[in-house]
Amino acid sequence: MSAAGPGGREGPITRVIRTDYLARVEGEGAMYVRLEGRSVAEVKLRIYEPPRFFEALLRGRAFTEAPDITARICGICPIAYQMSSVRAMEDACEVAIDHGPLRDLRRLIYCGEWIESHSLHVYMLHAPDFLGYAGAIEMARDHREIVEQGLQMKKAGNSVMALVGGREVHPINIRVGGFYRTPTRAELQTLSEPLQGALQTALATVRWAAALPFPDVQREHELLALSEPGSYAVDLGEIRSAGGLEFGPGAFDEHVVEEHVERSNALHARLSDGGTYLVGPLARYALSSQLLRPLAAEAAREAGLGPSCANPFRSIVVRAVELVHACEEALAIIERYEEPDAPAVEVTPRASVGHGATEAPRGLLYHRYEIDEQGTILDAKIVPPTSQNQLAIEEDLRAVVEDSLDLPDERLALRCEQAIRNHDPCISCATHFLKLTVERG
């Protein structure tokens, strides 16, 4: 980090804060803030976007290959990419897996991914911001129990991924139409014990997170998430917004437009009316908090969360509540599981366009594919959550800087990093290098 120029006496003087590596976000990218006197002249979050590479790679491949290819986009959330891709392909081929054990298994492995991803963020990436450490290693020396809890949760998530997904990393058991092999009831029962332990840890984590010191910040974003009647939506549903939008995944392109931004290879998403929006835990919670499972709902109440949460710093509490919910949901699925007659339903390709949207740990993940009658992919479009959140995160940055002008450069830069980390940007999905620059003028 470097800093240049103190505040001025006459006329605007430029202050520059530069951080070459933004720690504790997944992946790497760049942030730039320029201040003119006491006003924020410019805020830019610059990211690059590997999904463009994957979209090109997918063209000409078989429709059955999409789940395994797109799983490689992110090591943290491969299930999300697999699920959105199989949903889109099944949509194109007019197959619906919306109930029964195959649907349950999909939701179960998705719960495993939420547990893994949220554990990483809550305990390792976000906690150091509130406890005043540079990172997890420094924090571990004084707060060993927090890292141990993270490890326990991670292992519980791993066990779900390994059993249902075939292996812990880059699961290989998911296919268009279902699975290559489905677990026996007895096999699934072996997950109960680690998940019961994880549930207790998650409940303790909500209580711990609720007591952290939060800045008093309220951010009013339009919020977009999947919504499913009777369920805290994960793998299926219509897309709804807090402001009243409601549309199916097939209408995503009508309501969300992507625009090229000069500073970035990424496409930035906006609503068709020009507005920015936020996806992720805060959006899911605002739209579906009344549908949380009982222990998660009770934990949220005890933590002081209302029906929605507008303070992005408190997203750590919402993620912890989602950890409770994911454990409860997984346990309920295991309890009611009946082995399916077949591990997959047959899916016959047809010339068509299919859409799929699911809730990745970081928010809505949209896929669209055009395939021909042989099932060859003619076109692919992937919109990850971090691309959708980019403009909302920039708005948060602007607000944080305006509220913190009197902080010295180093602390202001840290505050900016925290404002970004609140949204757990998976920049490995959407970029390569993150650098932080603040200019004061």
Next chain:
Amino acid sequence: MSRAAQVLVIGVGNRMRSDDAAGLEVIDRLRALPREQLGPAVRLCEHEGEGLGLLAIWESTAAVVLVDAIEGASQPGSLVRIDASTEPVPASARSGSSTHAVGVVEAIELARALGRLPARVVLCGVVGARFEAGERLSAHVRGAIPALTEMVLAEVSGLGGGVPPGAGGQA
């Protein structure tokens, strides 16, 4: 300590990130070897390098060999061996796959801070030329894969698994 996994060899990387696939290429080569050359006490696995996941995977393993691409100032294709068993990994040896906030090096140091580091941890690396999205290794790294595989085999042998390189088969 399970007798079945005295030495765990973890290839770290992403096959869609150019030279980041180096560790996985080595695992492919080790899997293609006659099983007796590795011996029953050696387990092979692939990992994308997220730190907490690594801690979970090597738990209760006595010896770990990590094979990874390294982002470094030296010539692409150069081999790097770091014994992290007792000394912290130098900050200069940042792993190419650590596009994650808690990557391989952080996982090692986190495990050390928690007293969860396996007794022996050796990092065998190759300096990569590029890590952007792509399916191909650079010529530098591709040319170094046989030597990196030999290096891993020698390490495995020294840690009590397999047979010394050159004593049978080839990498």
